[in-house]
Amino acid sequence: MRVLLVGPPAERERLRAQVDPSIEVVAEFATIADARAADADADAMLVTPVHEHAGEDEAFEEPLTAREIQVLALLAEGLPNKAIADRLGISDQTVKFHVASLSGKLGAANRTDAVRRAVRRGLIAL
Secondary structure, eight states: OEEEEESOHHHHHHHHHHSOTTSEEEEEESSHHHHHHHTOOOSEEEEOOOOTTSOGGGSOOOOOOHHHHHHHHHHHTTOOHHHHHHHHTSOHHHHHHHHHHHHHHHTOSSHHHHHHHHHHHTSOOO
């Protein structure tokens, strides 16, 4: 199995020491967004755990772009990708890309989680 390691350097080192020798670490990245952007040939992504002393939203501190914030605000309105694309004058594939990127930056599991995390961080208001 080929995997990517994602997280802060010290945490990746700790995780690397725990990985079974039969698992090949293909590459390491600071954020999920970086790992996705690299498009590395891997079977899985191993993300370092967030320790209890860190809040869930502190796990990934990568700033969102202005466009990602626009997409996030429209996600918060409950719009599907096609409607967001129409509003912003972009393709629905571009919206899909932005949703994946902002979800990675926020460490969100899905669209709803991304909106929840963004509200908690003060990036958008409902």
